[in-house]
Amino acid sequence: MKCPHCVHLNPEGIKLCLNCGHHFQDTNQDPNSLFYEFAHYVDMMPLKERSVEPKFHNIFSRVFRKHSELEADRLFIVGTAITTPKIEEVKETWPKPWLFARVFLIALIAFIGMYIGVSVFRNINFLPGLIIIGAFAVPFTTLIFFWEMNAPQNIAFYRIIYMVLIGGILSMLVALVFFNLLRHIINPITIGMVEELAKVITVIWIVRDRKYKYILNGLLVGAAVGAGFAAFETAGYALRSLLTGDVLNLYSTILWRSILAPGGHVAWAALTGAAFCKVQGDNNFELSLLRKPAFFLVFILVVAMHALWDTPLKGMSPFGHIILMASSWIIVFLMLRIGLKEIANKKWRIAYEPTQPTQP
Template structure:
């Protein structure tokens, strides 16, 4: 059995057992274990998978650990500071989030790989993905922690639901986007026009991903909105949706996420294919 699969299955079993024991005993001391195992399982699994597909003398286990933990934490801290400082509620909030989070992950990647003497595009893909998955793991832990707290008290079920959803979507988010940036960064050897355009493109994919719910609601109203719903909106009320609108909204939301993911995966694949015959580039 492959190493990444062992890690995933063992981690999944431990997480499920911890959730079951926590629910049975109502021992809140186990909640941090639930949050950490659930948030880190998928990101760690995909880092191990990526490392197994591309082994390199430069990309060591120590560097992977540094990229995941240091890069991930620096990214989360940088994004938190800049978003609280620069962003205000507006139609452009998600664009700002995309630009900030992809920017801080790029800077974190550049920081943790500054001492590499040889660089290949595929090294950049792996290390970029590692920083991105580190960011995703720490961010997911925060979302799961927040989901615990409800008006009725601690809600283990909401935390578990949050972790399952974010775990399923994790391979198509931060890790994928930062892998693309990392591959282009290492291919070009520094700040290039191509890197800037890649950063902007990935940031827009990030913004579209985050805003997909709002876009799906807007498209649903555009296609099927009733006059009484628009009247309610004009006076500041939230109109009730029909069953057909709920189904359309759900379909549009998921279709949008799939389209964004396919674009990112094809982009990543094109970078990887162009690097298959590449040679290490001295820094």
């Protein structure tokens, strides 16, 4: 099947071009649906600069389409020395992720199976799996979304697993060190400061060698560390509920922390990771980078949102948490747009800036 857009030869039976992503068959979308009405409204919102246009309904347009195993396989081979594209080959348009929805569906089916094993067959051997899958399902799904949105495609999937596991546990251990030092002044502000500082220290440790220098890389690395932190924390709270014999609280803990997970640790760590990569760029790491407003203001904003999240104010849960989650993702999409514009600017400089003459 030859793609009419890029003339790439594709295997028979696939729906999307493996090179440019062109859809070979038109889908019948109901223009009167609430989703597309809302998406159209978002697309019509005025923006000062339209070089990288965020088409809201286009971002999720491939979620409900059929995809072959070959398309999924192609996603998992990116990021190696052979498969990482040159910056000139990277598309600066908004990616169209879809794999994250399949990952969530698989995790949901697995969790339901574990739930049946516990509640119907009364087999406690299913409890560890139920806690692990319940804790990791939504954070990992959100991470896959960030991975698909990483337009440079320069981070291999096995590196993502490393960042989730090692980055997640390392950030928790760093947080425990800070909590031990500040054990006499524990409050929502210090909790937010300690946990966000622990995560950003871990992110900086991962990206310090400048291999992951793009803003979109910072979003992905931060999301990986935040996903590990969130999943391990949820598993700990669920285990506490189980040890007290309160099974209903176990399910409630997993449910609510899963619903709110995308707007918590994952999004916050992604934002600080993106902010740090923005100020570091192609430079070596220096402590002075942390004082730059582009990073420092984002970090303070994230700490403030975390502190508000933990504040025991009446009405904060769940409506306040939902508002904070929505606010976090507004900033995430703004950072995604900045990251895509960064790719476009780098491509422009490579293509049009004059090269320096070689000295004899």
